[in-house]
Every structure is written in C-alpha cells, then in structure tokens.
Amino acid sequence: MTEPQDAAARRAIKPVICYPVDTLPAPDMTLLENARANLKKIDEVLVPPRDAACFIVPAGHFFRIKSVEGSQVGDLNLWARDDLSERFYSGKTRALYGTHITTGQRMWSSFPQLRPMATITHDTLGWYGKDEFGGSVHDVIGTRCDPYTHQLLAGGQYHHCCHSNLTRALARHLDVPVAEAEQHVHDVLNVFMCTGFTRDTGQYFMKASPVRPGDYLEFYAEIDLLGALSACPGGDCSSEHSSDAAACYPLLVEVYRTDADFLDALQLPPRNGYDGTHGT
Numbered sequence: 001m002t003e004p005q006d007a008a009a010r011r012a013i014k015p016v017i018c019y020p021v022d023t024l025p026a027p028d029m030t031l032l033e034n035a036r037a038n039l040k041k042i043d044e045v046l047v048p049p050r051d052a053a054c055f056i057v058p059a060g061h062f063f064r065i066k067s068v069e070g071s072q073v074g075d076l077n078l079w080a081r082d083d084l085s086e087r088f089y090s091g092k093t094r095a096l097y098g099t100h101i102t103t104g105q106r107m108w109s110s111f112p113q114l115r116p117m118a119t120i121t122h123d124t125l126g127w128y129g130k131d132e133f134g135g136s137v138h139d140v141i142g143t144r145c146d147p148y149t150h151q152l153l154a155g156g157q158y159h160h161c162c163h164s165n166l167t168r169a170l171a172r173h174l175d176v177p178v179a180e181a182e183q184h185v186h187d188v189l190n191v192f193m194c195t196g197f198t199r200d201t202g203q204y205f206m207k208a209s210p211v212r213p214g215d216y217l218e219f220y221a222e223i224d225l226l227g228a229l230s231a232c233p234g235g236d237c238s239s240e241h242s243s244d245a246a247a248c249y250p251l252l253v254e255v256y257r258t259d260a261d262f263l264d265a266l267q268l269p270p271r272n273g274y275d276g277t278h279g280t
Ligand SMILES: [Zn+2]
Pocket: 075, 144, 145, 161, 162, 163, 231, 232, 233, 234, 241
C-alpha cells in the first residue's frame, strides 16, 4: 500500500488526552483515610478456587479483596444492590483513568447513572507501577475469561471460566435460572491481574501476578453494592486460563464498618445530571 506524501507529518501529530480528569468529581481521600482508621470487620466471604461468590456492602462501608494461600487473580463485578441495571462500566472507567486503576480512583457505573460505585482506598500492590513490558496490576482492559471465546479458540466445553463462575454465583444469590443471571454479568475489574498491551502487535498480554498472600485491594462503597468475585481458573495467570491446569487458590472478601459519625454524615453520589432527552 502506498503512503500519502505527508504520512510522516500525520503520524508526528502529538496525541491529546481524550478525557482530562481535572474536572472529574474527586473523592475526599482525607475523609476516607480518617474513616479507614476505625474499621471493624462485620462480614467475610471466602471465594473458592475456580468458583465465585456474591457479597453485599452497604453504602459508607469498606471492603477488601485479599490474597490468601497463594497468588491468585480475581474477576470483580459490581451492581447497585437494589437495581442490577446499574452496574460497573469497565470501558468508561478505562477511558477516564487508563488501563489500570489504583488508590484514589473509582469504579464508575453504567448509563444513565454514571456515578462512582466504589473508590479504591488502599492497594498493597501500589508499589508495582508499570514494568518494562508496560504491564501493571488491576486492569480494566480485559473482559473476563468465558466459555464462548474458549469454544471459538480451543473448542470444548469448559464450565469454570470467570463468566460462568459469576453467572452461577449470581443465580444462587438471586435464586433465578442461570440464563437470567447471565444477562447481568459484565466486564470486570481484574483484581491483582498483571496485564498490558504488547508494544509490537498491541495484543492483550498477561503475566504472573505479583500478588502474595496478605496483599489486598480495599474499596469504599459509594452506594449500596452487590458484588460478585470469581477466583479465576488461571490462578496467577502466568500461563493459561480457561482450564484446570493452573494452581488456583481462594480469595477472601472482607466487609468493614467504620464509626457511626461517619455513617450519619454519609452523602450518596448523585445520578448523572444529563437530562436524558437526547435532543428529542
Ligand atoms: Zn478468569
């Protein structure tokens, strides 16, 4: 294919950031830091390897996803507890912050609410930054491993991909058929997963997670949340997923309450202010 004469000049144009976040409503991290000084654990759920579990976090509470026993990545779905049509919007969260998220950044919900669902308040892997391959942890670029893509690429029926694990867990929690629960499962936050895009082909890559037992990612629940977490069949995702080959470990979800004064003064983030008329 022949290039236009000004090809080099066109390529040399400097990029601009699509969504500068200076005007994005920011969390009050000082307030949250003070609140997290008084956390008391009120609940915990152990997510078995190659399976998923649901958990509830009331607004104003905190939750931690914790590595126990061995290096393991988790696929997280979040919904507004009383309206499952409002759910985590991985693509918009990525558009706002970039490929991976950490302390001070938020998981945003779908249209028309587009409001913060959860704010990351502590990340014991915050030290990792970006490695020489462009990899980092806690991505919003992957989707979730699923049996359909596995069928396309490798054939066969595998039932413990994160998509199926999340579907079964939600079906149990809501007491509905799996086909109904599946409609609510969405693109995840890949907790502890170390990923990036290859520089040459731009392909999605994964590598062994740097997570070790004791590490955790902590969130503040901005609204009443229903969560589902899958302990990915890929284990630490150093080689493959969508099979029973990798060593897999459980993940622990812990729910914490802070002091009553904080909860009394709680203000929920408003729904997005767009009027929804779309020019009609
Ligand atoms: Zn997975």
